Amino acid sequence: MLSAGAVNALIVELRSPDVTTSRADEIKSEIVDGHQGLIRHFIRLRDPQLYEDLVQIGTIGVLAAIDKFDIGRNVSFGTFAGELIKGELSHFYRDDGTIRISRSVQSHLGQIRTAQDSFVEQNNAQPSFSELENCVNLSRGEILNALQANYSTHFSSLSDPDLHIDVADSRNEFDFIDEWESVRPAIDLLTPLDRKILGMRFIEQKKQGQIANELNMNQMAVSRRLTAILEQLRHEVNTE
């Protein structure tokens, strides 16, 4: 990542009346290239299948920041660009129909989650599929559709409360596991919560229900996070 001073110098040069078009393009490319790490930081929780698209959207945020950045203000370009990258990504997720869950499916997911939580509270065990079917007023097809949406829609909103649970950084838990070597860079990009969930499931060998209980989450939320984490790790392996 470019230093704050280097970015400021480049922006001053870019805004100079003497700058040529080709030099202006070079400067913008240099700033964008210097902020790829920042873009990746903000898209790390999202779907690997959309990774390239999201990098492009993050780049739009950096370009907007180059246009709008006020060097006189006491804030670094990185901080300012981060806000615009987040804004562009949120805008994309709000507007892109491919990731929207219909209101009816959201309602079905809510019913399933509530029924599952009540069952666990009463029976101290996860319901089987047929027990869940008996607890909700939904057809088997509606339940399967809703679950499919839950697993495939693991785009975490930046304001998802599940992502702000206070957990200690579990980065070191993976240090002694040789098998994780190829995905270590992807693990390093995970949030502390996601690293924690990954470690609890595959190192401590805890079931999703136990993890949910310990982290005060719903099992379906843990499942959603694990799906996203594992897809991210596979993406890392496939792009090596």
Added chain:
Amino acid sequence: MTGVSLCVPNQAEYLRVIRQIAMVVGAKADLTLEALDEGQLASDEAANILMKFAQPEDSLYFDWEAQPGSLHLRSRTRCLLPVLPDLPEALEYAWVIISAITSELDIFLDNGEVHVNLAVTSTR
């Protein structure tokens, strides 16, 4: 009928179909939601293992079967290697994952085909 068979080209875009079938057959087996999820993940990992050892033009074969409380998968493809490598080393983290979520796991070479057979069981 409690089983489903599928043959797909060795292409990643079919993984979604594989996951969906695993979920529907898992529901027939009356799995918990957690086991349903892991049945999908295990089927997905099995497909990825087959893809690792298959030629690009090969097909992948899957047979799922629902038994009360457990989902069984038998899968295979033609193997490009004469012998399988050390699996934990070759599969790395995928080995850790598939070993953790399956109650039965058997990966072997037979008559030029690599087989990945597994089961996922509900635990209450």
